[in-house]
Amino acid sequence: MNDHLIIAGKSYSSRLLVGTGKYKDFAETRAALDASGTEIVTVAIRRTNLGQNPNEPSLLDAVPPSKYTYLPNTAGCYTADDAVRTLRLARELLDGHSLVKLEVLGDPQSLYPNVIETLSAAKTLVSEGFHVMVYTSDDPIIAKQLEDIGCVAIMPLASLIGSGMGILNPWNLQLIMDRVKVPVIVDAGVGTASDAAIAMELGCAGVLMNTAIAGAKNPVLMASAMKMATEAGRAAYLAGRMPKKLYSASPSSPTAGIIASVRS
């Protein structure tokens, strides 16, 4: 079936986006990414460790940008200014790469997005030619404003980053999808495979996760579960589920030809 995720004009066959943080080592990172079938991976931009041997293996060796689409993110930034500077550095680092994940946080306990700073950073980045996939709250009005600014994907949280609490407010996700034309991708909160399936069944264009895979006892097996769940949820969405009803009065087996009762 020809069902691709299209972001900023580029087509992807996987609707699962995976973060590269928190794995035991690069081998596990690579094995989990392979098992997930993902094509887009988030990476962080950080100061180089000046005391460290510069020839040690790097993420770029384990996760080659030739094989995966890198999505440099601004995780850890609390102001629009820091987020913009981080992504300018990312663009320089990745030879002009323009697809980025904007994330401006509000506080270190909840990691809840600061939408005021996010809107401000999004404006600057779009004006500088970045293709911005934006992490935000599940507020449909803010989501629409971010789309109007020119963001190429809206990525609301399903629950807090790293919480694994799942899809807490499917109704708000629906409100966002009803208002926004660019892909809506659930970013944050997915804990297990059924959460990914629910997001996809709701009609989300994709799901982005890191801790749900890296924090599982067996990350590689969970990565494969997430691949199947994302695909199953998408297929169920496209198939169109039966309506829910309290009674059906319509059994699955024929009502004619039932053998007669011997007690009369």
Add this chain to the structure above:
Amino acid sequence: MITVYVNGTARQLADDCNIARLVDELGYSGKRIAIECNADIVPRSLYEKHMLHDGDRLEIVGAVGGG
């Protein structure tokens, strides 16, 4: 000598030091890094030309695992 701050740490350099020389001293020649000097990006093509000055603040970054 001049003092510049690389990723927040003070470092003494010769007066006529450019960014290419600093990159070389740090062992980063040919490595995939990006550099900001006083909050402005310095493109790789300008490492030779860009002279460092006393008090310059440099950020040198790479890609690491992250969500």
